[in-house]
Amino acid sequence: MSKRVVTISALAGVALLGGAGAYAFAGESGSNGSAGPEVTKASVAYVAPGKDKDGSLTFTARVADGSGVRNLKVLAWPASMAPAPDAGDMAHTESATCEPTGTSGDEAALCTYKVKVTTAEAAESPKGAWHVAVLASAKDGGRTFAPKAAGFTVKG
Numbered sequence: 001m002s003k004r005v006v007t008i009s010a011l012a013g014v015a016l017l018g019g020a021g022a023y024a025f026a027g028e029s030g031s032n033g034s035a036g037p038e039v040t041k042a043s044v045a046y047v048a049p050g051k052d053k054d055g056s057l058t059f060t061a062r063v064a065d066g067s068g069v070r071n072l073k074v075l076a077w078p079a080s081m082a083p084a085p086d087a088g089d090m091a092h093t094e095s096a097t098c099e100p101t102g103t104s105g106d107e108a109a110l111c112t113y114k115v116k117v118t119t120a121e122a123a124e125s126p127k128g129a130w131h132v133a134v135l136a137s138a139k140d141g142g143r144t145f146a147p148k149a150a151g152f153t154v155k156g
Contacts, residue, residue: 037137039134042150054116061134065136069136073094080128089133090145099112
């Protein structure tokens with residue numbers, strides 16, 4: 001089983017006490033020499049599974065780049081995991097759904113990633129601090145990796 005599958009499996013079982021982020025990240029240049037996409041207003045929310053109902057983990061962030069937003073890859077990982085994921089690990093993770101935010105002129109998108117959490121998955125998840133890593137890609141090839149775009153705590 002790959003590290004990605006193990007981490008995604010672990011992600012599905014979180015029990016959040018609290019977490020959110022108001023972080024901004026900028027990354028490597030695209031083909032036209034501009035800076036990579038900017039990731040702002042990152043936040044994470046968790047709904048614990050109930051007796052007869054699945055829970056969910058939802059991550060949202062605003063991503064902006066002058067060339068437009070191609071995608072946002074998302075990976076939740078326990079802080080106890082060593083080594084921490086890097087940009088290369090993000091290649092095979094799942095993408096958020098990104099929707100344009102309007103006519104702001106900066107080619108911005110609101111990106112949302114949501115995953116179902118079952119009771120069995122929640123029981124198997126590591127307890128303690130967790131982070132959400134993201135890799136934002138622009139249409140011009142610029143990229144921004146943020147290993148700790150948002151954080152939360154899994155209740156023990």
